[in-house]
Structure formats: structure tokens, C-alpha cells
Amino acid sequence: MHSAPMPSRRALLPLLACLACLALPGLGWAKDTDSNALGFKAYEKGDYKKAHGLFEKALKQNPDNAYARLNRARTTTLLNKGKEEKDGFEYCDYPSNWIFRALADLSKAVELERAAVLPKIDEDQKGLKALKERGEYLKWRKAVSLLGAEAGAAEKVLRETPDWLYEQPAAIPVHISLRPDKKVVTQDHTMEETIAGQWSLKGGQLEITPANGKATLWKPVAEQYYFNEGKDFFFDPQLQPVGEGASGSGWLGGPLRAGPLLGDCS
Structure with missing residues (x-):
């Protein structure tokens, strides 16, 4: 009786990788985490277009990645700031209005991870600077203060x-x-x-x-x-x-x- 031939080392690699995914909880989101991390590296280097694409990739893999939401709001702001002052800008065309697109990402990020994400939003003086200067953001931040029941928020609003x-x-x-x-x-x-x-x-x-x-x-x-x-x-x-x-x-x-x-x- 002949024994079955042993699989080659090359054939074993996909099987071992699959077993690792099953053994380590959460590893299925590794690509999502990597895309966001790589995007943030590009963001820190000033390559906002590349970073934006990577954040979008991360969100396609996991729409509930609060940090990718925050980061995409940053690059959306940086890549589009000033466009609202130019002729031809359609304020009510939501898919092209960067202001509401950025606020939508921030809102989802706060909904998912308010305690962790909100301090990062408040401290941000780079990616969100142009957005924070707008009245739409200030109204949004009032709402978020109510959402988190911040001390004195109701009377302040x-x-x-x-x-x-x-x-x-x-x-x-x-x-x-x-x-x-x-x-x-x-x-x-x-x-x-x-x-x-x-x-x-x-x-x-x-x-x-x-x-x-x-x-x-x-x-x-x-x-x-x-x-x-x-x-x-x-x-x-x-x-x-x-x-x-x-x-x-x-x-x-x-x-x-x-x-x-x-x-x-x-």
C-alpha cells in the first residue's frame, strides 16, 4: 500500500495562512487596519491624495472603522478646501460638497467611538483646520456636545x-x-x-x-x-x-x- 505524497512546502503556505486567520480573532480585519495605517503614513508625509485612497480602501473593507472615518474627513478637507468659494460650486450637490461629506464621516466616527475619537477631532489643527473655521462645523460641534452630555452643554447651546x-x-x-x-x-x-x-x-x-x-x-x-x-x-x-x-x-x-x-x- 502506497502512502499519499506529502504536499510541497509551497502548497502548505496558503493552508497555514488560513489556519492562522482562524486561530487569531480579529485578524480578518488586518487588511483594513493596514490600509488605514498606510494611509496615515502618507498623510503625515503630505501625500493627501494617496492617503485619501487608502482610507477609502479601509472603509470599503470595514465601514465601521472609526479612525478611517476621521482620517478620510481630514483628507477630504485638505483636498477640497477653498472649492466652495469658486464659481460653479454647487452647495446643495451633496456628493460634491466636501463640507457635508466630512461632517458625515466625523458623525459616524463619533457614533462608533466617541470617547476615543472626539478628543482627536478637538485637538486637530491640521487636517480639519479649514472645516473648523466654518459655521457648519460649529453647529455640528454643538450637537455633539449634547450627544455626550458634556457639562453645561445644554445651557451653553x-x-x-x-x-x-x-x-x-x-x-x-x-x-x-x-x-x-x-x-x-x-x-x-x-x-x-x-x-x-x-x-x-x-x-x-x-x-x-x-x-x-x-x-x-x-x-x-x-x-x-x-x-x-x-x-x-x-x-x-x-x-x-x-x-x-x-x-x-x-x-x-x-x-x-x-x-x-x-x-x-x-
Whole structure:
């Protein structure tokens, strides 16, 4: 009886590699990790185009890689900054608007690994510099502060955000302004201003007393605002009525928004 021939060393290599993948948990993501790491090396050398391609490769292999999301936001910013000031830039063309693409990546990164990623975002003075100078980012960061329940975040957002928007399907958008004299002023498509009530702060919440009606408490929260036909989202600061006031009609029923995309592309 003849024994079966032993496989060659070359034939054994693929089998050993496969067994290693089974034996070591998480090794299946090695390519993803390598693409992100290689991309970051290229990023540090200033080769942003190469780095961007590697970050995209990492995200195709693992869309939940929070660090690749952060890094792609950096290269998206660096490769596109200034384009919004040139003729032909379509602000409402989401696939080409680098601002919202970068915010979408940052939002997903924060959703996945907030505690680890957010300090890196706050400390970044290179890749995200141009994005951080924009009002869209500042509104986004307010929402993230609410998401993480940062100390004093709710009251800070309320004090620093006088303008809100009521925007619902089949409803006329209404702009709500919280004036320094404590008046609530509304403005619809006619551009006519109406004094709609009074406002005050109460323990990290907003109290609105309509001209005709009972006082209502509103809570600032962070919500996911989907755009680009629901393919992407960014975090959006919103005001939502709580308690009995939640059943109000029109803009008094909320929610009110103050996020990065505020009626510009409706």
C-alpha cells in the first residue's frame, strides 16, 4: 500500500495562512487596519491624495472603522478646501460638497467611538483646520456636545443659539428667533416678523410662553439629520418640547433645528 505524497512546502503556505486567520480573532480585519495605517503614513508625509485612497480602501473593507472615518474627513478637507468659494460650486450637490461629506464621516466616527475619537477631532489643527473655521462645523460641534452630555452643554447651546428652524414635510418653514429682550419672534415665507411669546432658561431647558397659551419646556438634544437621499447623516442640534407641551400644533409642536444644513437646500 502506497502512502499519499506529502504536499510541497509551497502548497502548505496558503493552508497555514488560513489556519492562522482562524486561530487569531480579529485578524480578518488586518487588511483594513493596514490600509488605514498606510494611509496615515502618507498623510503625515503630505501625500493627501494617496492617503485619501487608502482610507477609502479601509472603509470599503470595514465601514465601521472609526479612525478611517476621521482620517478620510481630514483628507477630504485638505483636498477640497477653498472649492466652495469658486464659481460653479454647487452647495446643495451633496456628493460634491466636501463640507457635508466630512461632517458625515466625523458623525459616524463619533457614533462608533466617541470617547476615543472626539478628543482627536478637538485637538486637530491640521487636517480639519479649514472645516473648523466654518459655521457648519460649529453647529455640528454643538450637537455633539449634547450627544455626550458634556457639562453645561445644554445651557451653553441655548445661550449661544438664538436662531432655530421649524421644517416639516408639507408645512411652511418657520424661523424662530430668541431675541436678547426675551421675546420669541417668528418669521415665515412672507418675511414678516411676529412676536410670538417670551422665552427664559430653566435648568438647562428652554421655557417658551406663547402669546396665547401655556408655557412649554423645550429640551436641547442631538439628533441624526439624514441627507443625500438618506445615505449619510450628521448630528444636528434640536429643540424638542417635553411634557404637556409636546402636543402643541405647528412650530409649537417642534422639533426646532439649528444644524449645519438649515433650510439652504430645502
